[in-house]
Amino acid sequence: MTDTVAQPGVADAKAAPDTMAWDSRLRRLMMIYLPLGCFVLILLFPFYWMAITSFKPNAELMNYREHNPFWISSPTLVHIKHLLFDTSYPRWLKTTMLVAIGSTTLSLVASTLAAYAIERLRFRGSPYVGLGIYLAYLVPPSILFIPLATVVVQFGLFDSPLALILVYPTFLVPFCTWLLIGYFKSIPYELEECALVDGATRLQILRRITLPLAVPGLISAGIFSFTLSWNEFIYALAFIQSGANKTVPVAILTELVTGDVYQWGALMAGSLLGSLPVAIFYSLFVDYYVSSLTGAVKE
Amino acid sequence: MSVTTLSSPALAQRQPNWLMRLFDYKPFLVVMCLAPALGLLAVFLTYPLGLGIWLAFTDTTIGRRGIYVGLENFQYLLTDPLWWNAVFYSVVYTAIATFGKFALGFWLALLLNNHFPFKSLLRAIILLPWIVPTVLSALAFWWIYDPQFSIISYLLVDVLHWRSSNIDFLGSPWPARFSLIAANIWRGIPFVAISLLAGLQTISPSLYEAAMLDGASAWQRFRYITFPMMMPILAIVMTFSIIFTFTDFQLVYAITRGGPGNSTHLLATLAFQRGIAGGELGEGAAIAVSMIPFLVFATLFSYFGLARRKWQQGEAND
Numbered sequence: 001m002t003d004t005v006a007q008p009g010v011a012d013a014k015a016a017p018d019t020m021a022w023d024s025r026l027r028r029l030m031m032i033y034l035p036l037g038c039f040v041l042i043l044l045f046p047f048y049w050m051a052i053t054s055f056k057p058n059a060e061l062m063n064y065r066e067h068n069p070f071w072i073s074s075p076t077l078v079h080i081k082h083l084l085f086d087t088s089y090p091r092w093l094k095t096t097m098l099v100a101i102g103s104t105t106l107s108l109v110a111s112t113l114a115a116y117a118i119e120r121l122r123f124r125g126s127p128y129v130g131l132g133i134y135l136a137y138l139v140p141p142s143i144l145f146i147p148l149a150t151v152v153v154q155f156g157l158f159d160s161p162l163a164l165i166l167v168y169p170t171f172l173v174p175f176c177t178w179l180l181i182g183y184f185k186s187i188p189y190e191l192e193e194c195a196l197v198d199g200a201t202r203l204q205i206l207r208r209i210t211l212p213l214a215v216p217g218l219i220s221a222g223i224f225s226f227t228l229s230w231n232e233f234i235y236a237l238a239f240i241q242s243g244a245n246k247t248v249p250v251a252i253l254t255e256l257v258t259g260d261v262y263q264w265g266a267l268m269a270g271s272l273l274g275s276l277p278v279a280i281f282y283s284l285f286v287d288y289y290v291s292s293l294t295g296a297v298k299e
Numbered sequence: 300m301s302v303t304t305l306s307s308p309a310l311a312q313r314q315p316n317w318l319m320r321l322f323d324y325k326p327f328l329v330v331m332c333l334a335p336a337l338g339l340l341a342v343f344l345t346y347p348l349g350l351g352i353w354l355a356f357t358d359t360t361i362g363r364r365g366i367y368v369g370l371e372n373f374q375y376l377l378t379d380p381l382w383w384n385a386v387f388y389s390v391v392y393t394a395i396a397t398f399g400k401f402a403l404g405f406w407l408a409l410l411l412n413n414h415f416p417f418k419s420l421l422r423a424i425i426l427l428p429w430i431v432p433t434v435l436s437a438l439a440f441w442w443i444y445d446p447q448f449s450i451i452s453y454l455l456v457d458v459l460h461w462r463s464s465n466i467d468f469l470g471s472p473w474p475a476r477f478s479l480i481a482a483n484i485w486r487g488i489p490f491v492a493i494s495l496l497a498g499l500q501t502i503s504p505s506l507y508e509a510a511m512l513d514g515a516s517a518w519q520r521f522r523y524i525t526f527p528m529m530m531p532i533l534a535i536v537m538t539f540s541i542i543f544t545f546t547d548f549q550l551v552y553a554i555t556r557g558g559p560g561n562s563t564h565l566l567a568t569l570a571f572q573r574g575i576a577g578g579e580l581g582e583g584a585a586i587a588v589s590m591i592p593f594l595v596f597a598t599l600f601s602y603f604g605l606a607r608r609k610w611q612q613g614e615a616n617d
Contacts, residue, residue: 117332142567147351
């Protein structure tokens with residue numbers, strides 16, 4: 001017990017003998033733990049507030065004098081029940097899932113092939129193609145949504161989830177391609193050369209050697225694309241008209257916000273349920289998220 | 300009978316060979332591999348980008364093909380106080396939010412760079428605001444900013460007794476503007492902090508050891524080691540952050556929809572209001588296109604302004 005407590009102190013002292021004098025426990029508390037605590041409190045509070053509101057009966061929501069607003073005295077599932085059975089929430093959830101999975105699959109296939117061509121097939125001008133794809137990432141959706149709306153209408157895809165599946169790759173492909181180029185770079189080229197000498201075709205190499213080794217990169221790109229397309233808002237708002245085909249973020253804002261009296265309980269329950277899939281997904285793959293986030297920035 | 304049994308294996312063998320050889324032919328393979336990605340980007344990104352610029356010079360509305368009207372849309376925008384208002388707020392929003400995000404995010408990254416228990420758990424928790432759909436957390440902020448039942452007002456009035464009346468967060472222009480900026484900063488901190496943390500972890504500890512042997516103070520170590528070493532990554536993250544803050548849409552659309560009295564319109568929300576909701580595609584496209592010069596300027600400024608040190612060093616070293 002004492003050993004384990006003493007260990008970090010010894011390590012610290014070795015790493016930074018100078019800091020021993022002022023790096024007392026109190027100072028550490030004030031300089032690190034207190035601000036960190038404040039950050040975590042502020043960053044998480046809206047979620048806590050969202051969660052607690054979804055389970056509060058309306059009487060408690062609107063009365064802070066008799067009920068402590070930070071706690072629930074009589075939790076209720078009435079808002080969630082209303083959401084699941086009186087609105088088309090399950091339908092929205094299904095559409096969102098379909099769009100997210102469809103666009104993620106499409107982008108993953110397209111960007112794996114593109115990244116392989118740019119990084120491994122090395123043709124003349126491949127760096128420029130890579131740069132062009134990277135520049136595409138810098139074009140924000142806010143500039144594109146008006147002309148894209150007319151394109152979508154031209155293709156007869158207006159009000160169809162297929163439009164979103166086809167449009168989302170515009171911001172997913174650049175990101176995934178750059179992430180995967182980075183991953184392919186880290187795979188030794190000698191492995192592919194060996195396979196070439198053994199008489200494997202390029203496609204066999206991609207399928208049997210490069211892809212299995214790039215699985216962590218594929219997972220990173222996949223979950224990242226899934227999250228981005230789940231969260232996308234402006235295209236879904238502009239291209240989908242009918243209530244049934246809306247995605248969760250759009251539907252909650254446009255279908256649940258009605259009249260002058262906001263149903264905060266139902267709104268927050270919708271937000272909570274809409275956030276849960278990505279939050280659960282995230283908790284399963286935290287390390288991949290962090291690595292893809294930082295990897296994309298470093299590239 | 301015997302002919303078919305003879306020829307079918309032979310055919311089966313020749314067919315894949317021919318296909319395989321085609322797929323092993325490098326130029327063909329390159330084209331095949333690039334086609335899906337470049338095709339998608341060309342149809343849904345490059346073409347709309349060009350089309351958007353073209354639309355900005357026409358008077359297209361929903362359901363009617365427009366004709367070329369030259370600079371009329373832009374001339375109209377220059378006389379439109381709402382457009383100037385949106386430009387003003389977009390610049391203010393981007394400047395203050397970027398400053399806030401980077402100041403707080405850098406601080407958080409420095410805090411996370413220390414050793415303490417449950418570090419990876421904490422790092423995971425901190426990314427949550429960035430993972431959750433922006434519109435949904437914006438709704439939570441809307442509820443937090445409620446004029447009657449705001450939890451912040453409750454804390455200030457009933458718990459701390461610092462104020463006598465509730466704060467009207469979204470009812471008047473300046474409070475609404477700052478409320479939106481606060482929500483944007485809240486959402487942006489995790490991304491900045493985690494990206495900068497990755498940069499901090501690449502700085503070699505031996506630099507700090509050498510500086511400490513020379514008697515550098517904590518501030519000097521930050522000023523002369525951490526900060527210059529972080530410049531390149533800071534430049535990239537800031538370029539991204541400025542582009543996506545300036546063109547932000549979701550937060551404003553979810554919380555205020557540009558109100559009260561059009562005071563919180565960003566260029567993107569104004570473009571949506573005119574272009575999609577109002578049906579004036581040409582004018583909406585002109586507003587969207589008017590963002591491009593600001594974006595180019597901001598990108599060049601943040602990228603070259605911050606990365607200057609790096610390429611100066613590079614030139615000197617080479």
